[in-house]
Amino acid sequence: MSEIKAIFWDIGGVLLTNGWDxxxxxxxxxxxxxxxxxxxxxxxxxxxxxxxxxxxxxxxxxxxxxxxxxxxxxxxxxxxxxxxxxESKILHLDCFKILAALQAQGKYKLATLNNESRELNEYRLNTFQLRPYFDFFICSGYVHEMKPHPNIYRAAVEISGFAPQQTLFIDDKQENCTAAVSLGMNAIRFESPAQLTFDLAQHGIQAA
Structure with a gap:
């Protein structure tokens, strides 16, 4: 198993509520x-x-x-x-704690990989002070393609500078995780903060 170097996070359904469902x-x-x-x-x-x-x-x-x-x-x-x-609110405060723990380690590039309009994405990044957690941002409103289309994952991997197998994607929708895996990325389908902590450990990532 390749060592994970970059971790991509969905926002709506993992950290925050959805944007406009x-x-x-x-x-x-x-x-x-x-x-x-x-x-x-x-x-x-x-x-x-x-x-x-x-x-x-x-x-x-x-x-x-x-x-x-x-x-x-x-x-x-x-x-x-x-x-x-x-309508945007914090969904899982414990996910922010996991994110902060990963950032504090300094071992991983952390990025978003989310479907969102440009304006809502900017609002949510600023209002919930998400920018300091991440090194870069892959948003459909920026790259003009949406999950689960392969091109948004290709953009994420290429911008990260790592091989697909060195990246990990966290998302609450199975179809988005499946699309990432089909391109060689690792993926965790998010269900709860406790489950996420456990599954990260299976990839050799300690988030506690």
């Missing part, structure tokens, strides 16, 4: 009296570009919530965006 959309948009069915009919097409950093948040919501076919709303984009950002 179906449940969050339902809570926020229902509170704003937005027609959910109409919104969802537009979401996927607009989100394809937003999550890949090919459109801005304002463009995304102009195509979904503030669409010309919708009646005018009593709220502004800025008011909506504040509620979108407010």
């Amino acid at each position: 179906r449940n969050q959309r339902c809570r926020v948009l229902s509170s704003m009296k937005v027609d959910l069915a109409d919104y969802e009919s537009r979401h996927d097409a607009a989100n394809f570009f937003w999550d890949r950093g090919l459109s801005t948040a304002q463009e995304f919501f102009r195509k979904t919530v503030f669409h010309p076919d919708q009646p005018s709303h009593s709220f502004s984009y800025d008011e909506l965006w504040a509620l979108v950002c407010g």
Whole structure:
């Protein structure tokens, strides 16, 4: 087994809640009296570009919530965006402790590998003070491709400077882990902080 040199972390579902998932959309948009069915009919097409950093948040919501076919709303984009950002919360504080322990060792390059629009990614990195933990950031909003597409993993490995077998990817979705493994990376499907600590140890990584 190759010694692990770089560890890639998903954010939503591991460290934080998701950024803008179906449940969050339902809570926020229902509170704003937005027609959910109409919104969802537009979401996927607009989100394809937003999550890949090919459109801005304002463009995304102009195509979904503030669409010309919708009646005018009593709220502004800025008011909506504040509620979108407010959906982000710490999910597992113990994962932050694991991350801090790995950083303190100074043995590994630590990076993110996440699907997120550029604006939400920036907000979450800053608000939850994630930047100091990581050496670099692989985000779909930066590299214009999303997990589980192979190209985002290739970008991650190439930027790390290590061979795939020297990298480890942590994600809560099996399909994303499977995609990483298919390219020669190691992967842990996250279920809980305790399980993550155990599985890291199986790779020779002590996080306690």
